[in-house]
Amino acid sequence: MNDQRGRPGRKRSEESRRAILTAAAELTAEVGYASLTIEGIAARSGAGKQTIYRWWPSKADVLLDALATKADLHIPIPDEGTYEADLRAFLAATFALGSRPQVVELLRALMAEAQINAAFGERFREMFLAQRRAALGTIVERAVARGELPSGLTSQTVIDIVFGTLWYRVLAAHRPVDQALIDELVTVLTTRRQS
Amino acid sequence: MNDQRGRPGRKRSEESRRAILTAAAELTAEVGYASLTIEGIAARSGAGKQTIYRWWPSKADVLLDALATKADLHIPIPDEGTYEADLRAFLAATFALGSRPQVVELLRALMAEAQINAAFGERFREMFLAQRRAALGTIVERAVARGELPSGLTSQTVIDIVFGTLWYRVLAAHRPVDQALIDELVTVLTTRRQS
Amino acid sequence: MNDQRGRPGRKRSEESRRAILTAAAELTAEVGYASLTIEGIAARSGAGKQTIYRWWPSKADVLLDALATKADLHIPIPDEGTYEADLRAFLAATFALGSRPQVVELLRALMAEAQINAAFGERFREMFLAQRRAALGTIVERAVARGELPSGLTSQTVIDIVFGTLWYRVLAAHRPVDQALIDELVTVLTTRRQS
Amino acid sequence: MNDQRGRPGRKRSEESRRAILTAAAELTAEVGYASLTIEGIAARSGAGKQTIYRWWPSKADVLLDALATKADLHIPIPDEGTYEADLRAFLAATFALGSRPQVVELLRALMAEAQINAAFGERFREMFLAQRRAALGTIVERAVARGELPSGLTSQTVIDIVFGTLWYRVLAAHRPVDQALIDELVTVLTTRRQS
DNA sequence: GAATAAACGAGACGGTACGTCCGGTCTTCAT
DNA sequence: ATGAAGACCGGACGTACCGTCTCGTTTATTC
Numbered sequence: 001m002n003d004q005r006g007r008p009g010r011k012r013s014e015e016s017r018r019a020i021l022t023a024a025a026e027l028t029a030e031v032g033y034a035s036l037t038i039e040g041i042a043a044r045s046g047a048g049k050q051t052i053y054r055w056w057p058s059k060a061d062v063l064l065d066a067l068a069t070k071a072d073l074h075i076p077i078p079d080e081g082t083y084e085a086d087l088r089a090f091l092a093a094t095f096a097l098g099s100r101p102q103v104v105e106l107l108r109a110l111m112a113e114a115q116i117n118a119a120f121g122e123r124f125r126e127m128f129l130a131q132r133r134a135a136l137g138t139i140v141e142r143a144v145a146r147g148e149l150p151s152g153l154t155s156q157t158v159i160d161i162v163f164g165t166l167w168y169r170v171l172a173a174h175r176p177v178d179q180a181l182i183d184e185l186v187t188v189l190t191t192r193r194q195s
Numbered sequence: 196m197n198d199q200r201g202r203p204g205r206k207r208s209e210e211s212r213r214a215i216l217t218a219a220a221e222l223t224a225e226v227g228y229a230s231l232t233i234e235g236i237a238a239r240s241g242a243g244k245q246t247i248y249r250w251w252p253s254k255a256d257v258l259l260d261a262l263a264t265k266a267d268l269h270i271p272i273p274d275e276g277t278y279e280a281d282l283r284a285f286l287a288a289t290f291a292l293g294s295r296p297q298v299v300e301l302l303r304a305l306m307a308e309a310q311i312n313a314a315f316g317e318r319f320r321e322m323f324l325a326q327r328r329a330a331l332g333t334i335v336e337r338a339v340a341r342g343e344l345p346s347g348l349t350s351q352t353v354i355d356i357v358f359g360t361l362w363y364r365v366l367a368a369h370r371p372v373d374q375a376l377i378d379e380l381v382t383v384l385t386t387r388r389q390s
Numbered sequence: 391m392n393d394q395r396g397r398p399g400r401k402r403s404e405e406s407r408r409a410i411l412t413a414a415a416e417l418t419a420e421v422g423y424a425s426l427t428i429e430g431i432a433a434r435s436g437a438g439k440q441t442i443y444r445w446w447p448s449k450a451d452v453l454l455d456a457l458a459t460k461a462d463l464h465i466p467i468p469d470e471g472t473y474e475a476d477l478r479a480f481l482a483a484t485f486a487l488g489s490r491p492q493v494v495e496l497l498r499a500l501m502a503e504a505q506i507n508a509a510f511g512e513r514f515r516e517m518f519l520a521q522r523r524a525a526l527g528t529i530v531e532r533a534v535a536r537g538e539l540p541s542g543l544t545s546q547t548v549i550d551i552v553f554g555t556l557w558y559r560v561l562a563a564h565r566p567v568d569q570a571l572i573d574e575l576v577t578v579l580t581t582r583r584q585s
Numbered sequence: 586m587n588d589q590r591g592r593p594g595r596k597r598s599e600e601s602r603r604a605i606l607t608a609a610a611e612l613t614a615e616v617g618y619a620s621l622t623i624e625g626i627a628a629r630s631g632a633g634k635q636t637i638y639r640w641w642p643s644k645a646d647v648l649l650d651a652l653a654t655k656a657d658l659h660i661p662i663p664d665e666g667t668y669e670a671d672l673r674a675f676l677a678a679t680f681a682l683g684s685r686p687q688v689v690e691l692l693r694a695l696m697a698e699a700q701i702n703a704a705f706g707e708r709f710r711e712m713f714l715a716q717r718r719a720a721l722g723t724i725v726e727r728a729v730a731r732g733e734l735p736s737g738l739t740s741q742t743v744i745d746i747v748f749g750t751l752w753y754r755v756l757a758a759h760r761p762v763d764q765a766l767i768d769e770l771v772t773v774l775t776t777r778r779q780s
Numbered sequence: 781g782a783a784t785a786a787a788c789g790a791g792a793c794g795g796t797a798c799g800t801c802c803g804g805t806c807t808t809c810a811t
Numbered sequence: 812a813t814g815a816a817g818a819c820c821g822g823a824c825g826t827a828c829c830g831t832c833t834c835g836t837t838t839a840t841t842c
Contacts, residue, residue: 006840006841007785007786007839007840008784008785008786008839008840008841009784009785009786009787009838009839009840010785010786010787010788010837010838010839011786011787011838011839012786012787013787013788016787016788016789032311032313033310033311034311034312037827037828037829038828038829038830039827039828039829040828042789042790046789047788047789048787048788048789048790048791049789049790049791049829049830049831050787050788050789050790050830050831050832051787051788051789053830053831054787054788108310109310109311111307111310111366111367112306112307112308112309112310112311113307114307114366114367115303115304115306115307115366116228116229116304116307117229125367125369129367150382150383152378152379152382153379153382153383154375154379157375157376157379157380160360160363160364160368160376161356161359161360161380161383163363163367164356164359164360164361164362164363164364164367165355165356165359165360166359167359167362167363167366167367168355168358168359168362168363169355169359171306171309171310171362171366172306172309172320172324172358172359172362173355174316174320180349180352181352181355183347184347184348184349184352185352185356187345187347187348188345188348188356188383188384189383202808202809202816202817203808203809203810203815203816203817204807204808204809204815204816204817204818205806205807205808205816205817205818205819206807206808206817206818207818207819208807208818208819211818211819211820232796232797232798233797233798233799234796234797234798235797237820237821241820242819242820243819243820243821243822244798244799244800244820244821244822245799245800245801245818245819245820245821246818246819246820248799248800249818249819400811400812400813400814401812401813402812402813403813403814406813406814406815422701422703423700423701424701424702427801427802427803428802428803428804429801429802429803430802432815436815437814437815438813438814438815438816438817439803439804439805439815439816439817440804440805440806440813440814440815440816441813441814441815443803443804443805444813444814498700499700499701501697501700501756501757502696502697502698502699502700502701503697504697504756504757505693505694505696505697505756506618506619506694506697507619511759515757515759519757540772540773542768542769542772543769543772543773544765544769547765547766547769547770550750550753550754550758550766551746551749551750551770551773553753553757554746554749554750554751554752554753554754554757555745555746555749555750556749557749557752557753557756557757558745558748558749558752558753559745559749561696561699561700561752561756562696562699562710562714562748562749562752563745564706564710570739570742571742571745573737574737574738574739574742575742575746577735577737577738578735578738578746578773578774579773591835592790592791592834592835593789593790593791593834593835593836594789594790594791594792594833594834594835595790595791595792595793595832595833595834596791596792596833596834597792597793598792598793598833601792601793601794622822622823622824623823623824623825624822624823624824625823627794627795631794632793632794633793633794633795633796634794634795634824634825634826635792635793635794635795635825635826635827636792636793636794638825638826639792639793
């Protein structure tokens with residue numbers, strides 16, 4: 001990826017990169033995404049503006065990178081044996097993540113930016129949303145293979161419903177995702193129906 | 196509301212108001228929300244900037260007002276006799292609305308702004324989202340009264356799932372709401388379960 | 391002047407006029423001429439902006455009017471019997487006026503405006519400067535008639551030198567006109583020379 | 586003065602500086618000082634507004650700089666041997682300058698601004714007026730040393746009378762400084778008196 | 781080791797839009 | 812017809828950031 005093979009010249013400074021990502025995350029928490037500026041990130045991190053523009057196309061991309069760098073945000077793909085248990089485990093992991101206000105704020109900002117800036121939207125969808133969909137997709141496909149999915153439901157729709165409901169609570173309702181919601185979602189998406 | 200009784204001074208110009216709302220809507224369609232500016236709206240509408248700032252706190256509020264002024268966006272509360280039919284009718288109406296690209300673009304922009312600007316978020320939730328929730332709420336409450344709601348499902352969760360899935364398709368998936376999704380949503384949210 | 395004979399409609403309010411002139415003078419003293427605005431005068435005086443625009447073409451004209459209304463600013467034309475005594479009396483009267491800071495401030499502002507706004511400059515010259523020149527002119531002409539003027543000096547130049555020096559101290563030197571200056575001016579402009 | 590030794594960052598653009606000063610001078614000549622705007626200067630010079638604000642506190646300071654940059658405005662200190670000849674030479678040089686309408690307009694505007702804006706007034710007095718006073722001061726001091734000054738006249742008063750009369754003609758009388766005035770001034774300020 | 785080349789902090793640059801202020805005009809209702 | 816109130820269009824203000832462009836300096840690779 002970062003094709004540094006034998007190129008002359010100074011190497012990218014990992015120190016600067018970290019300082020920039022940290023400054024961006026802190027500033028977002030302190031002043032909010034709307035008041036976050038490239039100049040502010042540069043000033044806080046001690047980097048020059050050009051250094052930021054050299055490596056990221058926008059402030060949203062800096063934050064997306066900062067998010068991706070947080071290793072602990074990884075949501076594992078559970079394998080509990082049954083579709084219901086897997087789904088419940090997946091939702092519980094997501095729920096845990098949702099209880100960290102700073103992360104939630106970041107996600108709201110990035111989703112917003114994705115609506116306004118089409119190019120970033122593309123990157124956000126590919127680098128973030130698609131990965132989450134893939135994780136849940138694995139679980140649902142397993143259920144399909146086992147015949148556990150309720151009839152009349154495609155796996156894509158299950159995924160849309162799960163993520164849609166979670167995002168809606170964050171974006172529109174401003175209510176945290178809670179245990180009750182998880183229970184109801186699992187109920188709706190798993191229980192077999194009468195003919 | 197606009198208590199003009201016997202107040203001295205010139206009255207608010209309805210002509211300017213219309214010109215501003217129209218210009219804002221047109222410009223959003225032409226250049227996109229990100230490139231929409233108050234100055235641009237003023238120039239296009241022939242109004243002074245101050246006139247815009249006097250009546251709306253931000254460009255998003257202008258668009259929200261423009262949206263509210265479009266009478267044809269009203270979603271009726273159907274009463275077809277059964278919960279399933281009502282829900283299907285409600286979704287069909289929403290689906291029809293979603294097939295108008297300009298409206299969808301507007302909604303995406305407003306939802307984005309609501310994430311970034313907390314004060315506008317409050318207004319957007321109260322003046323737009325709450326009304327839609329109330330409409331669907333009426334339908335669902337009727338179902339509850341009739342005992343048609345699947346057990347283990349609260350009416351608020353039904354609403355979250357419905358709007359969540361619709362918004363998710365618009366915001367994250369960039370896939371239009373289609374008939375297949377409607378069918379699956381209705382299936383999931385109506386069918387009685389085996390004990 | 392104010393030809394109100396038999397005109398229909400409400401008469402000009404003397405109360406408003408006074409309030410406006412007072413407010414303008416006070417505001418100039420409080421915030422300075424640069425920060426004086428028509429809106430400010432209207433607000434302070436309780437008048438509408440239109441009322442001010444109806445009767446004065448600019449804020450400088452309001453102040454010029456306020457100045458003219460101050461009756462005590464009148465400089466009498468002395469007649470002491472000799473040119474030297476007259477000149478000294480005239481300068482003493484002007485000197486007394488120059489010791490009132492507010493008046494000096496006003497004069498500085500009006501002279502400044504006269505440079506920047508040609509139309510007002512014309513009015514200022516005619517309504518203020520010309521009157522002062524005429525007063526001193528009477529004195530000097532009397533001296534000419536008596537043969538008291540030093541040879542090689544025209545009356546216009548005497549006037550230019552007197553007012554020039556006084557204004558210069560106010561505008562450029564920021565030093566008050568004092569007794570020493572008066573003495574020296576009198577000396578220069580009266581003493582007969584050796585052939 | 587401009588201590589650029591080893592400072593990091595891009596250097597100030599001399600090209601921009603020149604373009605701004607030229608544009609300001611031209612615009613003043615074309616539309617007058619009252620209609621001169623920072624935005625206009627920026628537009629005409631091709632510079633950004635911020636570049637102007639970075640280096641000059643007001644439009645008057647831009648003009649003062651433009652004036653100072655005009656090398657040909659320098660008034661030499663003559664040394665003709667006698668006070669009278671020196672004074673006459675100094676006045677002739679000033680008179681020549683006064684016959685350039687653009688320069689006179691500029692001086693009127695700056696003197697006006699100096700009345701209205703106290704901070705600029707200070708700069709104008711120090712950077713322009715004081716230099717002229719110093720030049721004439723040299724001449725007059727020489728006369729004092731030689732005992733050529735009329736008795737009862739201090740050197741400061743001579744300077745006040747000279748500059749006062751010149752400025753008054755420009756500011757108040759709107760009559761150019763002419764040869765007759767020079768002659769009369771020299772007469773008044775040099776001739777010995779009868780006891 | 782010298783030359784070359786890239787990245788770095790710093791900061792000036794041309795731009796664009798911001799939100800505010802005020803100018804001068806125009807209703808509106810009351811006197 | 813005047814007057815107070817206040818909305819209107821217009822234009823400039825001074826500021827904040829954008830994204831780009833020098834600068835001088837530091838660090839690496841190649842000759």
